Amino acid sequence: MSILSFWLEIILFLIDVSLLVIGFRTKNLTLRKMLTKRQHFIILLTFIIAVFAFVTISSILKITRNDNTLQCTIYVTSITENDESVFKGEIIIDFGHDRDIKEIGSDKSVIFNEIPNKFKGEKINIKTNISGYDLVNPEEEFIFTGDPIYLKIRKEIKLGNIKGYVIDEFSNDYLVNVKIMVESDTIIYTDSSGRYNAMLPETMYPINDRDYYILRISKDGYITERKRYFPLSGKQEIRLRKETSKH
Structure with missing residues (x-):
């Protein structure tokens, strides 16, 4: 006999016993007199059983149902060299029309539980929402097998782009060949239009757009300035004051 058939038999048996108990609790004295104390005890014991x-x-059926589900473990790894950052964000995964979202754990992994077995061998859609990071290959397709999935991310490219222009504080003239040192590491210069635009190496990227670069701006005849540059802030205007200027 299958578990389902046995379960149905139990339900029918419960109904029969319940009817006996209900009848037993009525004012039907004839029924009460027909039953001995031993029979009363047997009915009560049968109902409890x-x-x-x-x-x-019910518990067995629940366990059986859980045995027919799988889990999906996703490990998030950065391809950026020596990146020991703690990833703050979430993984978004679609199984058919069902979407599940979970926060990335401190061990840089996410576990999705109780995935129906019918999705095994099917394509699944995985997206990320991680501060300061993008998927290395956003178009990559994943086949769900129940095995761990290793998701590769990299620091958001826009975090490494700094751009803007430098002008004279009083004349508003664009200044050419201004030296801009980024984080005491990388040096760039303004072009013939007084503009600068550079893509920094990935190892210099800040953790997210709330962090900033320190720029040291200098040019002969002008007072050297230090400015903060926030990634994704767009073009930044920098004004330099001549050393001979009077205030």
Whole structure:
């Protein structure tokens, strides 16, 4: 007999016993007189056993249902060299029309539980929402097998782009060949239009757009300035004051 058939038999048995108990609690004195104390005890004991069996079978069915589900473990790894950052964000995964979202754990992994077995071998859509990071290959397709998935990310490219222009504070003239040192590491110069635009190496990227670069701006005849540059802030205007200027 299958578990389902046995479960149905238990339900029918419970109904029969319940009817006996209900009748037993009525004012039907004839029925009461027909039953001895021993029979009363047997009916009550049978009812208790039936309830216990019902709870047990329900638990077995739940376990059986869980045995037919899988889990998907996703490990998030950065391709940026020596990147020991703690990833703050979430993984978004679609199984058919069902979407699940989970926060990335401190061990840089996410576990999705109780995935129906019917999705095994199917394509699944995985997206990320991680501060300061993008997927290395956003178009990559994943086949769900129940095995761990390793998701590669890299620092958001826009975090490494700094751009703007430098002008004279009083004349508003664009200044050419202004030296801009970024984080005491990289040096760039303004072009013939007084503009600068550079893509920094990935190892210099800040963790997110709330961090900033320190720029040291200098040119002969002008007072050297230090400015903060926030990634994704767009073009930044820098004004330099001549050393001979009077205030």
